[in-house]
Amino acid sequence: MSLRKTLSLLLVLVCWPAWAGSPAILVVGDSLSAGYGLARGESWTALLQRDLDQRGLDFRVINASISGDTTSGGLARLPRALKIHDPAVVIIELGGNDGLRAVPVAEIRRNLVQMIELSRTAGARVLVTSILIPPNYGPEYTKKFEQVFAEAADTAGATLTPFILDGIALQSDMMQADGIHPNAAAQPRILANLWPSLCPTIVEDQEQRVAVCPAQAGPDIQVP
Secondary structure, three states: HHHHHHOOOOOOOHHHHHHHHOEEEEEOOOHHHHOOOOOOOHHHHHHHHHHHHHHOOOEEEEEEEOOOOOHHHHHHHHHHHHHHHOOOEEEEEOOHHHHHHOOOHHHHHHHHHHHHHHHHHHOOOOEEEEOOOOOOOOOOHHHHHHHHHHHHHHHHOOOOEEOOOOOOOHHHEEOOOOOOOHHHHHHHHHHHHHHHHHHHHHHOOOOHHHHHOOOOOOOOOOOO
């Protein structure tokens, strides 16, 4: 065996136990979590990993998000992701594309509930992000859509976050040129929006929560 291959094998053997022993946070989302239009390392999921590391929370963030994905797509690929990563926490950030396509709210709810149930059956704690859409399809559909995330979370036993783009969606300086996707400047705000719900979901010990779960994002996350 060559020296290069030997060193590579030794590196894997040394690093694997620490990596394998870290519980996973699995993010199943769409472009809002996939980092659409952003450079590597700029997305809120990347900021989350850095934030966790700085807080001394031993988790690895697995970003399984796909731009353009829907709740039906997420449901289809979730079982394999659960099997591969065995996550301690699952963050479901899906539904925006369903709403933009006027997918029936009952179908969205069914998909979300099934995703939550699959995740909980696999032993994971689950967080569902709230999404809002423009009123393109009328007030009745818009209202039902806005309520579906809370309904699914309540039905299946997940933690619900506030609107993921709160303080972002109507701010032109935080959106990309398409007016749909948040830019790099918005990513710390997304993390700040999620953190008050996410941290207690990650940290189960009550005493540790007091120490590491303040209402703001991490020490290096600058939020406007």
